[in-house]
Amino acid sequence: MKTVDLITIFNRIFSSKYSIQLEGGADEPMYLPANSTCKNNRLIFRSDYISSALHEIAHWCLAGEKRRKLIDYGYWYHADGRSDVQQKIFEEVEIKPQALEWIFSVALNHSFNISTDNLTEEARPSQYFLKAVSNQAHVWCVKTMPNRALMFTSALTDFSGTDPLHSSFYQFPRN
DSSP states (O other): OOHHHHHHHHHHHHHHHHTEEEEEEESSOEEEOOBTTBSSEEEEEETTOHHHHHHHHHHHHHOOTTGGGSGGGGOOOOOSSOOHHHHHHHHHHHHHHHHHHHHHHHHTTOOOOOOOOOTTTTOOOOHHHHHHHHHHHHHHHHSOOOHHHHHHHHHHHHHHOOOOOOGGGOOOOOO
């Protein structure tokens, strides 16, 4: 799949109902709500990276109506070089988005790499984080995931022919 296909699928499903456009080519990913100069919400991913697009889509699928009115959903972001405490907070809020990204990746037969998003430290994901992301993906294999995520997963499945809702996909190698 190319990012243009991903953009087409996302925009076809969500553009009119949610006034949103998925776009690539950014130096940094960003969600921008509609404003006086732009009538559409914009979900912007890094460069032409499918993984970045899937991750940003996962965040959007989880964000509630109030959060979708705020730049980057009103979440904090600490750049590289986080403290241990900041990294633990990051991992906690990234469990569901990364689990969804993983499901989307499997639906596209695209590789998934869990992210600590902390490049200056050679941070490895904690065992807690690995297990929590895996567990959340397993839950969504047997229980309904959020509606927008389910719609997107279904569209990806239609495109690729891969059904990602089998828990056997969501295992990290043991160290």
